[in-house]
Amino acid sequence: MRFAATIVKRVLLVVGIAICLAGAVTVWRGYGMYRDALDRLSIDEAVAQLREQPGYTSVDDLPQRYLDAIVAIEDHRFYTHGGIDLIGICRAAVNDIRTMSLDEGGSTITQQVAKNLFFTQEKRFSRKVAEVFMAHDLEAAFDKREILELYVNSSYYGCGYTGIGQAAPGYLGCAPSEMSDYECALMAGFPNAPEYFAANPDAAAARARVVVAQMEKYGYDPGSADEGGADEGGAGEGGAGGTGGFEAAPANAPA
DSSP: OHHHHHHHHHHHHHHHHHHHHHHHHHHHHHHHHHHHHHHHOOHHHHHHHHHTSTTOOOGGGSOHHHHHHHHHHHOTTTTTSSSOOHHHHHHHHHHHHHHTSOSOOOOOHHHHHHHHHHSOSOOOHHHHHHHHHHHHHHHHHSOHHHHHHHHHHHSBOSTTOBSHHHHIIIIISSOGGGOOHHHHHHHHHGGGSHHHHHHOHHHHHHHHHHHHHHHHHTTOOOGGGGGTTTTTTHHHHSSSTTOTTOOSSOTTOOO
């Protein structure tokens, strides 16, 4: 028994060392990815390019309900962390290890801005590390409202629309500032799976209901959004009932 226990301890030691080495390599590669990204384009340059994008919308021209919906569904600790949510990362890491995948990234809104501005959508541990370094820089350079502005303007909403300034007119036929409470919840849910929701109004409406539930859970007032958009088009105007004025794959989507 003593011999077997010794073998188990040695195996566990080797496994622990291997995990530590793999982690160190991943952090090193992630830091290198972060430095390479900044060598190609500074944060100021990346933000300046984004602000030249058609439809770029100032945070002051966005409904507060929409901003609340974004925070509630994407990163409810957004206002209390410094760009990295350790609780979210640990929870996601446990689930990712359990499933041997990167399905649950644990990214904060700031990390998503880093990804949108500097990195690809490829799911790699090293890219997640690079996001962490970049998120730290973004939090040092911008306040929370500015980071929210960068997020909603750099996120993809499907059908060729990047940013809420393109998505709101394309899907809803209105400026972002004119979105109803329900439309705020609807659009806040899109970045999670933009092409899927763009093609499936019922799924988009279901996602909007999740957004509303998260707003209520974390103390944000959803206004009339919890009525499900029934008075904003329904089956007669927006396709499936309860989807407001939204239609799947709008004809005016950019090529």
